[in-house]
Amino acid sequence: MPRRDDNQDMASQQTEQRLLALLEGLVQEVQPDRHDTRPITLASRLDRDLGLDSLARSELLLRIEQAFGKRLPESALLAETPGDLLQQLKSDTAQPPHPEPPTTSAGPTRPAAPAGSEGKVTGEPGEADTLNAAMDWHLERHPDLPHLYLYGDRDDPETLSYGELDRGARRVAAALVSRGVRAGDRIALMLPTSRDYFIAFFGVLRAGAVPVPIYPPARPAQLEEHLRRHGRILNNAGARLLITVAEARSVAHLLHAEAPHCHIATLAELDEAPEAQAPAVPAANDLALLQYTSGSTGDPKGVQLTHAQLLANIRAMGQRLQARPDDVFVSWLPLYHDMGLIAAWLASLYYGIPLVVMSPLSFLSRPLRWLELIDRHRGTISGAPNFGYELCLRALTPERMQGLDLSSWRVAFNGAEPVSADTMEQFGKRLAPCGLQSSALMPVYGLAEAAVGLCVASPGRGVVIDTVNRERFEASGEAWPESNPAAAQRFVNCGPPLPGYRLRIVDAQGHELDERLEGDIEFQGPSATDGYFDNPEESAKLRHDGWLRTGDRGYLASGDLHISGRLKDVVVRGGRNLYPYDIEAAVGDLEGIRKGCVAVFGNPDPATGAEALVVVAETQEQDPARRRELHHAVADSVVDIVNVPADEIVLAPPHSVLKTSSGKIRRAATREHYRQGRLGKQAAPVWRQVVRLSLRARLQRWKMHLGKARYAIYYAYGWTIFGLGAALFALIGLPLPRLSWRWRVARHLSRGMAALAGIRLEIRGLEQLPGNQPFVLVANHASYLDVLILTASLPCALRYLAKEELESRSASRIPLTRMGALFVERFDPRQAEQDMQQAEHAVAAGDSLAIFPEGTFGPKPGLGDFHMGAFLTAAHAGVPVVPVAIEGTRERLRGREWRPHPGRVTLHVGAPLQPKGSDWNAALQLKNEAYAFILENCGESRHSG
Structure with a gap:
């Protein structure tokens, strides 16, 4: 009869064999062309030996949990070897798989608030010109309002209110000031997603200093190498202090060697500092953030963003996404990345939206926890790079989807790396039974140089x-x-x-x-x-x-x-930017690799959009054993530099890596050779290369001239259409005896001109025009095309108000007069008042008016202030104001240029606004309501000038 110890040993061996077999299968999928033929053992390194990056590790944990029926702790994602994973499986920390989420609500319930506020954010800090002022706005109104729900290892979150965040930040600010930190000094932050990060970041702002986020090392063992490689960033930023984890104390000497003027501090040390003098208060145009976008060993590039620039981007995103007080943002995005820092946290702080936060490590170890928190907190806004959606798709099973309710999720954005249409379609289809609306899915585009967001639907x-x-x-x-x-x-x-x-x-x-x-x-x-x-x-x-x-x-x-x-050589992997120079320099230093003859580039997968990291290194080595050693050394070097294994390493013969005449690496050209299987192949004869380059240059010039000629043809064609339309109207329309007839001809001709010029009209809300009474139509003014668009779109005759300068020119006076236009003086107040009385008489006589209350326009986008004349006219005459937003004409004919462009123009007709009286206050209310409608629908923000 076998002994109990023998049974345990046998079970342990079986577990080990199953784990290694599972790992072998995954490695074959991830690295089908793997050159290392050594068997996988418990001592194999997951990154260096097996080439598993963080995404592959996440997939590995999912497979282990499914195969062994246990849920591993988050720390399993940091395992270095299969042996570490085996210990995790055997330990008491491994739990039964996927427990049900707690039934008690831990959602963003608002605390008791002052009378009348009902514990909700009412409005937004629209007058705030700095992040500090936005925080002050919230502190004055609801200091106890929960702002952050921080999820760590426990199932219940740690809550941080606006007041708690600010009190911690002020203690940090006082400590910084007592250490001699002055306004504008740069303070680096290298902290994981935690309460400490938020307090430290805002503490730096409260001190009037500038935060410089740096991503923390994934594993404590990497801290030494991490600090060494970030010395250039700290030097370029001129950082006086690095706020980081206590473990960094042991390698502080490395920091001093790389960045001698930068010192280390932990948040605990800063939190214990005595009160000091009041910190500096930043101004709108002061620097608020340095966002580094480049490699650490290359030429660091820190994007400078002021308080005004950050707030401008946050407000534009909030306007487009229709941010509202009952929104809930759920995020696992890294806080050292602009999407996690600005779009998720700072935007939530500005709008008073509760932010539910989990760490990137937690997401990678359990991707579906992200979806569970959206369900649990009734999240309305959340997003991820494309790989985040891919990880969820891999982890989804019918069992995990049961009871999952994503019906509250109204904005599911996808950005920071190439967006895969297939991924988005599959995600929407798989989660439709959970209530996710496909209309919530939203690809976006942005970049750090614009703060974060640039294109959002x-x-x-x-x-x-x-x-x-x-x-x-x-x-x-x-x-x-x-x-x-x-x-x-x-x-x-x-x-x-x-x-x-x-x-x-x-x-x-x-x-x-x-x-x-x-x-x-x-x-x-x-x-x-x-x-x-x-x-x-x-x-x-x-x-x-x-x-x-x-x-x-x-x-x-x-x-x-x-x-x-x-165009940029950056490679995007798992939402991180990897820069070729860093890897090329390190690999080029290896013995056996030709220095300066290494090219690193991304090779996108057409199906998923994900980029494979490819390293092409020249070597003269021919011995197979030595080449295997060299391949292993290159793999180690890549992991050391960027903490991500290369997807493919090509040891190529000399002259495979293409260069410019000045010796710079031509990465794009080398990538094309790699894709075409031409690496290392003998070049064509010189005469053939000369002929090919000459033909290619001629073709490019021909394309350039063709493009210019094509636009010149359209330019001439467009103005021919407009000129013929104007001539036809002068011959046919102007002589007609009735204004309604002239208007009808003008409308048909305007529609025809727009269609022939490639301008596609989309009209919304036309049925809201009053049909049985006069009214005053007000519209934004962005282009000379606005009159053409209004005339083409509206079914009824209107009388335009035109500036008096047009009356002095016969070319404009005659057609405008025949169309019933009223001329108004813009600069003489007495004459302007008489002109507006004339407009009131016209309305009283039953005419409807069309007025551009901005008065004029320029090339710069933005909705300008409205003059009061149109609204006083409507209030005095007791007729409604119809707001009309014209979207797209500025792009079709910009500013005061005369270069038309084809494309879409949308006309949004709002509901009539009835005056509530005939005095100034009634007119002011009409103006504010009309302005709000047009601002929401014209596609532009409030004019910053």
Whole structure:
């Protein structure tokens, strides 16, 4: 009869064998071309030997839990070897799989509040010009309002109110001031997602200093290497202090060696400091954040963002997403990344939205906990990079979906890395039984140089896919619609620019391209960075004729952005930016690798959009055993540098890595050779290369001239259409005896001109126009096309109010007079008052008026202030005001330029606003209500000027 110890040993061996077999299967899937033939043992390193990154580890934990019927703790994600995982399986910390979430509600219940407030956020700190002032606004109204729900290892969250956050932050600020920190000093933060991070970050702001977030090491064992590699960032930022974990004390000497002026402190040390003098109060244009976007051993690039820029981006995102007091944000996004820091936390803080927070490590170890917290807290806004949705799809099982309710989730954004249409479609389909509406799914686009958000669609639109002809797109960059799936390439629609922002697509020479032509993406907006901190060379490269280069490629269709590729060499893996220079420099130092002959690039998967990390390193080594050692050394080096294993390592013969004439690595060209299987192949004869390059150059010039000629043809064609339409109206419409007849002809001609010029009209709410009484129509004014659009869209005759300068020119006076226009003086108050009395008499006589209350327009986007004349006229005459928002005309004919562009224009007709009296206050109320409607629907923000 076997002894009990023998049975235990046998069971342990079986567990070990099952674990190694499971791991072997996963490695074969992740690394099908793995060169290391050594068997997997309990001592194998998961990253260096087996090439498993954090996403593959997450998949491994899911498979272990399913195979062994146990739930591993979050710390299992930090395991270094299969032996560590085996110990986790045997330990008491392993629990039965997937316990039911607690039934007691831990949701964002609001505490008792002052009378009348009902514990809710009413309004927003719209007058705040800094993050500090926004916090003060909330502290004055509801200091005890829960702001953060922090989930750690326990099932119940730790709650942090506005008041608690501020009290902790003020203690930190006092300690910083007592240590000599002055306004504008940079303070680095290297902390995990925790209460300490939030308090430290806002403590730096309360001191008038500038936070510099740095991502913390995934494992304590990496702390030494982590600090060494971040020395360049700390030096570039001129950081005086690094607030980090206590374990960093043991390697403080390394920090002093890499950044001699930077010292280490923990939050506990700062929290115990005595009170000091009052900290500095920042101003709107003071620096609020340094967001580093580049590698640590390369040329660090810290995006400079002021308080005003951060608030501008937060307000634009909130306006587009229709942020409201009953929203709940659920996030696992890293706080060192702009999407987690700004879009999730700082935006939630500004709008008074409770933020439910779990750490990225917790998400990677249990992806479905994210969805469970959305259910538990009735989350309305949440999002992730594409890989986050992929991880959830892998973890979903019918059992895990039972009882999951995602019906509250109204905005499920996907950004920070390429968005896969397949992933979004599968996610919506799989979770539809759980109440997730497909309309909630929202691809977005942004970049740190714009703070975070740049293109976001309105909620409820869902995922929109543009299918274009693949062959034509690859050959000429034309995104021509294609209905045949076999010939189509799919691009995800990332939505239009946020209110107050502008996009344009330019060719290699910097000339603006028409819609559906691929080129480089540039933008303007109120949160556009002023440049990179202490890096004038890179800052100069960022700007182009008043626009900022994004480094991405794409095209516009109906004003919406579609991303097609990237100019930047950055590789995006798991929502993190990896920079080739860091890896290339380290691999090039290995013995046996040709120094300066290493290329690192991303190779995107067409199905998922995820990028494989590829390392091409030249070597003269031919011995198979030595090549295996070299391959292993390269793999180790990659993990040391970026904590992510390479997906493929190619040891190529000399001259495989392509370079420019000045010796710079041509990563894109090397990637193309890699894809085509041409690495290391002998180059074509020189004469053939010369001929090929000459033909290619001629083709590119021909394409450039063709593009210019095509636009010149459209330019001439468009103005020919407008000129012929005006001539026809002068011959046919103006002589007609009745205004209603003239208006009818003008409407039909305007519709025809718009259609022939490629301007697609979309009219919403036309049925709300009053049909049996006069009214005053007010609309925003963004372009010379506005009159054409209104005339083409409205079924009834209106009399426009025009500036008096137009009356002095016969070319404009005659047609405007025949159309019943009333001329008003803008600068002489006495004459203007008489002109408005004339407008009131016209309304009293039964005429309806069309007025642009902004008065004029310029090239800069934004809704200007409204003059009171239109609203006083309506109030005095007792007739309704009809607000009309015109969206898109500025893009079709910008500012005072005369270059038309085809595309969509939308007219939003609002419900009539009835005056509640005839005095100034009644007119002011009409103005405010009309302004609010037009601001919400015109696609632009309030004019910043």
